[in-house]
Amino acid sequence: xxxxxxxxxxxxxxxxxxxxxxxxxxxxxxxxxxxxxxxxxxxxxxxxxxxxxxxxxxxxxxxxxxxxxxxxxxxxxxxxxxxxxxxxxxxxxxxxxxxxxxxxxxxxxxxxxxxxxxxxxxxxxxxxxxxxxxxxxxxxxxxxxxxxxxxxxxxxxxxxxxxxxxxxxxxxxxxxxxxxxxxxxxxxxxxxxxxxxxxxxxxxxxxxxxxxxxxxxxxxxxxxxxxxxxxxxxxxxxxxxxxxxxxxxxxxxxxxxxxxxxxxxxxxxxxxxxxxxxxxxxxxxxxxxxxxxxxxxxxxxxxxxxxxx
Numbered sequence: 001x002x003x004x005x006x007x008x009x010x011x012x013x014x015x016x017x018x019x020x021x022x023x024x025x026x027x028x029x030x031x032x033x034x035x036x037x038x039x040x041x042x043x044x045x046x047x048x049x050x051x052x053x054x055x056x057x058x059x060x061x062x063x064x065x066x067x068x069x070x071x072x073x074x075x076x077x078x079x080x081x082x083x084x085x086x087x088x089x090x091x092x093x094x095x096x097x098x099x100x101x102x103x104x105x106x107x108x109x110x111x112x113x114x115x116x117x118x119x120x121x122x123x124x125x126x127x128x129x130x131x132x133x134x135x136x137x138x139x140x141x142x143x144x145x146x147x148x149x150x151x152x153x154x155x156x157x158x159x160x161x162x163x164x165x166x167x168x169x170x171x172x173x174x175x176x177x178x179x180x181x182x183x184x185x186x187x188x189x190x191x192x193x194x195x196x197x198x199x200x201x202x203x204x205x206x207x208x209x210x211x212x213x214x215x216x217x218x219x220x221x222x223x224x225x226x227x228x229x230x231x232x233x234x235x236x237x238x239x240x241x242x243x244x245x246x247x248x249x250x251x252x253x254x255x256x257x258x259x260x261x262x263x264x265x266x267x268x269x270x271x272x273x274x275x276x277x278x279x280x281x282x283x284x285x286x287x288x289x290x291x292x293x294x295x296x297x298x299x300x301x302x303x304x305x306x307x308x309x
Contacts, residue, residue, distance in 0.1 A: 061094070161182045
């Protein structure tokens with residue numbers, strides 16, 4: 001039953017995302033995690049999601065309406081389109097290679113489809129290469145050595161959503177988790193030794209960590225008042241930022257848009273987390289790693305609902 005519920009929740013999230021496209025103002029912000037200062041880079045009169053900060057610190061990458069765009073990291077200048085050719089249904093699961101030369105994206109066959117496949121292509125744009133011919137596959141991590149991608153995937157209703165890895169060249173995938181319920185958001189630590197992820201296996205969604213081969217899966221957050229999603233490790237490997245929903249606002253396995261949410265920061269070795277931001281957002285706010293190269297600043301998206309005329 002939990003497996004089927006995870007599938008239903010995923011379909012709901014995709015439907016909400018499509019409806020949200022023209023109903024919100026998106027505010028691209030930068031957070032200084034040391035001081036808590038928030039700086040607005042740019043407002044958009046439409047939905048944008050999931051900022052990635054390029055490794056050279058010059059650009060912020062995001063998705064909107066199925067395409068991938070870039071904006072100067074200071075928020076100035078025009079928004080540029082990254083040419084993904086025939087892949088035009090990109091969702092908010094996209095990551096950059098550690099050398100800064102490539103981007104991997106998740107994209108489906110249609111705007112409202114929950115089926116998603118993973119592709120790689122040059123960051124400056126070019127012809128995509130299909131990596132996972134099976135769907136749905138939702139990308140979240142790229143190993144520091146550039147050889148492996150990590151993602152959340154449904155392979156059957158009976159199996160539910162689990163975490164898999166695959167060579168960047170494609171081929172056979174490896175399943176790393178088998179727990180009941182939803183496992184999502186896998187992301188490599190900068191040293192490549194660990195994969196961070198979120199799991200609902202203990203009843204609430206919490207942050208977990210495992211070795212890169214799937215061994216030693218251990219819980220890292222224990223907040224009984226919040227559901228924790230999408231842990232992102234800073235480039236220096238010392239900090240992890242994640243997003244939370246208050247318990248009772250939605251089901252533990254949901255990460256929907258248009259909720260009051262929080263960003264929390266914790267030591268990568270475990271320990272007491274601290275709240276660093278409160279905002280209106282959720283889905284699309286911080287789905288993928290958005291740390292700046294300085295390990296001090298994080299890009300994220302907050303939202304404002306448009307008034308109905």
